[in-house]
Amino acid sequence: MNIQKQHKFKRLEMLIGNDNLKELKSKSVLILGVGGVGGYVAEALARSNIGTLILVDYDIVDITNINRQIIALDSTIGKKKVDVLEERIKDINSGCKIIKIDKFIDINNLEELFKYKIDFLVDACDTVSTKKETIKKCLEKDIDFISSMGTGNKLDPSKLEITDIRKTVNDPLARILRKFIKDEKINKKVMVLSSKELPIKTGERTPGSTAFVPSSAGLLIASYIVRHFIKK
16 A cells, blocks of 8 residues: 555545545535534535635533533533634644534624635534524525434434424424424425434423434434535
């Protein structure tokens, strides 16, 4: 084997070819929310030669994040999530350009996100009103996107799937968004990551979580994005 031809993404290049590898390098992906799902999306895309990642989050790493978030360690508690993730990604793929938006995004400032070049947007935020407005904006601006539904109170990652919002079942968040899509008379496809598993009732307002459902959701989304780019 010729060592001179080896590089970080050689194993990926073997599957998709050099032209597609270069195509991925030219792409910019915005990730709205870099917690349990979004953090894994970002890391997998960084390991897939995506050229630019726009990381959007206003939160800090909390001790309760350690059970499921890739950026959450004892050593990162109290640090800004976007800062921790930037440092991690740079240690994986120094050629990946990182744009950090350290703001709480809601319907009042959502438009700020769209001043950047966005080839794909991942909605992994927790705020329902922001999810609704993000979907509307992406459809209006013809930006490819996917929205992550609920991964809390779920145990079985094999029940996760990527589908149109209208085909989702057993997902309380998806139910809210299905009504929104219907009320807004949106006819275009709205692709989401959702679980068919019935949520476990814990009696708590805050949802329970695992190490494997949010992470699997993030990896499925990253796979979907890479395949979308090389297909196009």
